[in-house]
Amino acid sequence: xxxxxxxxxxxxxxxxxxxxxxxxxxxxxxxxxxxxxxxxxxxxxxxxxxxxxxxxxxxxxxxxxxxxxxxxxxxxxxxxxxxxxxxxxxxxxxxxxxxxxxxxxxxxxxxxxxxxxxxxxxxxxxxxxxxxxxxxxxxxxxxxxxxxxxxxxxxxxxxxxxxxxxxxxxxxxxxxxxxxxxxxxxxxxxxxxxxxxxxxxxxxxxxxxxxxxxxxxxxxxxxxxxxxxxxxxxxxxxxxxxxxxxxxxxxxxxxxxxxxxxxxxxxxxxxxxxxxxxxxxxxxxxxxxxxxxxxxxxxxxxxxxxxxxxxxxxxxxxxxxxxxxxxxxxxxxxxxxxxxxxxxxxxxxxxxxxxxxxxxxxxxxxxxxxxxxxxxxxxxxxxxxxxxxxxxxxxxxxxxxxxxxxxxxxxxxxxxxxxxxxxxx
Numbered sequence: 001x002x003x004x005x006x007x008x009x010x011x012x013x014x015x016x017x018x019x020x021x022x023x024x025x026x027x028x029x030x031x032x033x034x035x036x037x038x039x040x041x042x043x044x045x046x047x048x049x050x051x052x053x054x055x056x057x058x059x060x061x062x063x064x065x066x067x068x069x070x071x072x073x074x075x076x077x078x079x080x081x082x083x084x085x086x087x088x089x090x091x092x093x094x095x096x097x098x099x100x101x102x103x104x105x106x107x108x109x110x111x112x113x114x115x116x117x118x119x120x121x122x123x124x125x126x127x128x129x130x131x132x133x134x135x136x137x138x139x140x141x142x143x144x145x146x147x148x149x150x151x152x153x154x155x156x157x158x159x160x161x162x163x164x165x166x167x168x169x170x171x172x173x174x175x176x177x178x179x180x181x182x183x184x185x186x187x188x189x190x191x192x193x194x195x196x197x198x199x200x201x202x203x204x205x206x207x208x209x210x211x212x213x214x215x216x217x218x219x220x221x222x223x224x225x226x227x228x229x230x231x232x233x234x235x236x237x238x239x240x241x242x243x244x245x246x247x248x249x250x251x252x253x254x255x256x257x258x259x260x261x262x263x264x265x266x267x268x269x270x271x272x273x274x275x276x277x278x279x280x281x282x283x284x285x286x287x288x289x290x291x292x293x294x295x296x297x298x299x300x301x302x303x304x305x306x307x308x309x310x311x312x313x314x315x316x317x318x319x320x321x322x323x324x325x326x327x328x329x330x331x332x333x334x335x336x337x338x339x340x341x342x343x344x345x346x347x348x349x350x351x352x353x354x355x356x357x358x359x360x361x362x363x364x365x366x367x368x369x370x371x372x373x374x375x376x377x378x379x380x381x382x383x384x385x386x387x388x389x390x391x392x393x394x395x396x397x398x399x400x401x402x403x404x405x406x407x408x409x410x411x412x413x414x415x416x417x418x419x420x421x422x423x424x425x
Contacts (some may be wrong), residue, residue, distance in 0.1 A: 018170070073175060080202045084309060094258075099166075201244060232297060
């Protein structure tokens, strides 16, 4: 039987211990983050591109709506819903759930990226005006924000029909504002269609690189050819997205899938925040072209390459250790035993800092911004935001690992004192 709401409340932390500022954060974030998305897009398209300019470059009513935008957005979501069911790639099982079951997931996101790429090339060959995405940025963002709210309402309502073991431990507090924001149900599904897993890496992430391509084509319309800066931004971010989808199976062990409920926080992040703020550099370059020397370009490529190497090697080492600790590539690494029966890596990449993957992520983030020069702060929004995000996420990781591993985690922290940045933090 489903336990009473009062019994569930006793298992959950008080409001002061909740994530993202508790109820206050759950009220403010859904208001201010959508406004932030629209503000950043408008700033990136303005001649001044000043994040502190006053009054800010607010869009007119006509700029907020274009009937093409909802058609494009819903068509894109429908396409990737269909690609989710294509019999390509393998099917993997997630981690064991509280009821002892394991869900199955199709690992075909990279195939969806490739098919999307082929379709886009066909559209370009047929003369489709991909550069029009630049004019559609604000209406598309408005539609994505609206879909995020409507989808979150649906998820919140349907969660009351989910069994208690299917609810996220941190998302069933009894506070409707907080639960709507953080997400009540852990893995909401319609049949075999996993809504959270689908949104995590499909429409928003692939949509990000499609928007980037639209910005590149807009630059071609304006100047005859893409700049080196625009090519670097597109290439770096395409590599990042392709890597995430090539290693899609690894997402099944991440905090988003394993721990967090599926509510407004993740829905908005997946469908609106990622595609419309992670690629601000490309939109900025359309209006503010930059010239790069070969030496500067080589240095930026080297920085991105170093970041990618650290990011991929550390993640691969962690994932291999989780799948098979006896594998030759990880069998000789030093570990610490824990009371849970699992072991913690204290050598290799994970003996360098506690989160080497975050370090690689931040180096890449910086490389994405550098092609935009130093005359404006806006292109560096992503690396600043991402630094704050990863430090916050690292703090969440620390608290969860401390609770899970106890004294073994204290030993690990003494062995590996730096969290992300060697000798700094």
